[in-house]
Amino acid sequence: MLTGQQTWTFANKPVIISTGTVGGPFEAEGNIAEDFDLLHPDLYMEQDSFEKAHKVLLEKASQQAIDKAGLTKEQIQFFLAGDLINQITPTSFSAKTLGTPYLGLFGACSTSMAGLALSAFLVNASGANYVLTGASSHNAAVEKQFRYPTEYGGQKPPTAQWTVTGAGTALLSNSGQGPVVTSATIGKVIDMGLNDPFNMGGAMAPAAVDTIEAHLNDLNLEPSYYDLIITGDLGKIGRKISLDLFEKNGTNIPDENYVDCGLTIYRKEQHVNAGASGAGCSAVVTYGHFLNRMKRGELNRILVVATGALLSPLTTQQKESIPCIAHAVAIESGGETTP
Amino acid sequence: MMFFWAFVVGGLICVIGQLMFDILKLTPGHTLSILVVIGALLDGFGLYEPLIDFAGAGATVPITSFGNSLVHGAMQEADQHGLIGVVTGMFEMTSSGITSAIIFGMIGAILFKPKG
């Protein structure tokens, strides 16, 4: 149901009945390694190219979610997912393996919440019983596409972010046990004219602020309604900028209730400059770490705001600025729901 | 003594590159292209050769020497054959850098996989 300008509320409370999270070797050394279902010790995942490994990431994460729910892949009606690689081939190729009806999504690093919002909408409107959604990224495959060859010696400035190797999936259903999706706000594309591809956090911050404020306005909520407001991958710089923007706009968001997936996934000693990013970042941290915390009862209501920078190497080279987007999805811990 | 000056001069050329990275916010591609053009210009004014005499590898190892030796090769051939030598002599002195990069690039591609 449309509430306000750009927010859906889900009366039938779609349930996230299971999740799957897969990571790579760098994530295994990270801060939330125990929240992963599967960690690969090898960046190649026994494949012969990074792109093929990227595909395997999402395949395994999908399989995990389906197995954990005690279902078979034939029971899944739709698969909504995306990644960052040209024509989202890793996702499409794993959809081929899965054999499920599939809609490919692209929202850069905001794909995870775009997928979750749409899946919840489908389930809420009785368009499906089971929908699988997910997002993934592979550090080396993304570096190869967006920046330089992985072995090239280019110095990254302290504003740069590290792409996560990982895939996170969530399986939504109209019944079952687990956290429920209560509302979602679809963001507008915001472009404030920043054009440094090595400072994505700074470019994405206004989009996150815009979507969060729209969400709170549409639902007439105070920020304190949520235990945590979780941004996708603003990193150190983007987080600071967005907090200052909130203050400027008079939105009262407490520092301690405002966290970032890109700052959660790795330890301080892992040199990732301003933090983590990538389509897989918000997916694995939300579906792994934060949903686990909800299950343990540490959190009751969270708002996940995945942020995406909608650029390509081509637009950067043609001196275009970086358009950005953010989608917010509210997840609340729910008991048993029955249709 | 030569080692000391190779260190200092080579190091300083790299500092110029670093300043172009950090202050002018140029990509490595832009920075290196500009340095090569600077090397070519310096040789055009006859200033790069004395620097090589003074600092040895400190001047021949940085990428600026690529521009220098392109001009040098062209000028040498031009002395003998006139204008056409500018074209034919271009790679006379710089073939080794490009050749070895191609050869070791191929060998590297055969032997190694990217580590990520």
Place this chain on the structure above:
Amino acid sequence: MPAFAFHTYKSQVMHMKQIRKKAFLPALLLISLSVTGCANNEDGRSASDNPDYDLTQVSNKSEISQEIANQAKRTILKKQEVIGARAVNTSDQLLVAIEIRQMDRFRLKKLEKNITSDLEKKFKDKKVTVSTDKKIYLELDELESRLQTKDVSEQKLDKETNRIKKLISDEA
């Protein structure tokens, strides 16, 4: 085309020489550490006492007098930019290698030209070749040493001189 063929042949020969030398590399590496940059006058060439420059006097053991070469070296070393000199002369040639003070190396080519013309004026009956190249310096040092210790035939000396001269003109 002939020029090209010649070039290829030459580089092949060079290559073979390199391979032969490779066998000695480990040993040579050790020796090099003690040799590099110093004047080694263990062969009995008298050296000047002045620590500011490096001058050797080759005595006339060989059938070809090196008096011209010695004289040339003394002349050159009067210049303050020059800190070392090696020279060899044949009946019609004078081959000189000089080491220039570091701070004057910016004017290396000009100094080389000046010294060449000075020597040409002084030794009109010889064909003068001057080089500032380290390699030529090393080669002449070795040749001097052989002239000092062994009896080198005039024919052999000519051959060696021509070989070194070829090195100078080998640009790339």
Place this chain on the structure above:
Amino acid sequence: MTSNKQTNQEYKQFAKQRETKRPILKNCIRAFLVGGLICTFGQLISTFYIHFFHFTEQNVGNPTVATLIFFTMLLTGFGLYDKLAQFAGAGSAVPVTGFGNAVISAAIEHRAEGFVLGVGGNMFKLAGSVILFGVFSAFVIALIKTLLIQWGVL
């Protein structure tokens, strides 16, 4: 539109103030040390070739460069050059080893797409601009200089 541009400008300022600044002095010192050391290593190789092979100062540059690029291939292949570069910045990019790394890393990276289209087609995707601007500027400069000499100006 005008007001929009204005707010963009304002935001740029706003964001810039909150950006982590690049540690320029530290970067320069590191670039100086690593760049200097690479050149010193080059000088060592040159000296070695002059002493033990038939190379003169004039032409020792060629084998020196080839040797340096050989070492670059090893460092790039074992995944060490990009780590060195994160530390050294221009110190490892400006020496000829950086040129070698640009070619070799692209070649290794695109091996997965085959030798013809992958390695062959992408080898110079980073280093190509250096060759282009080197050759073209050298052409212009040499042309001008040759003409000036022929006209008797120089």
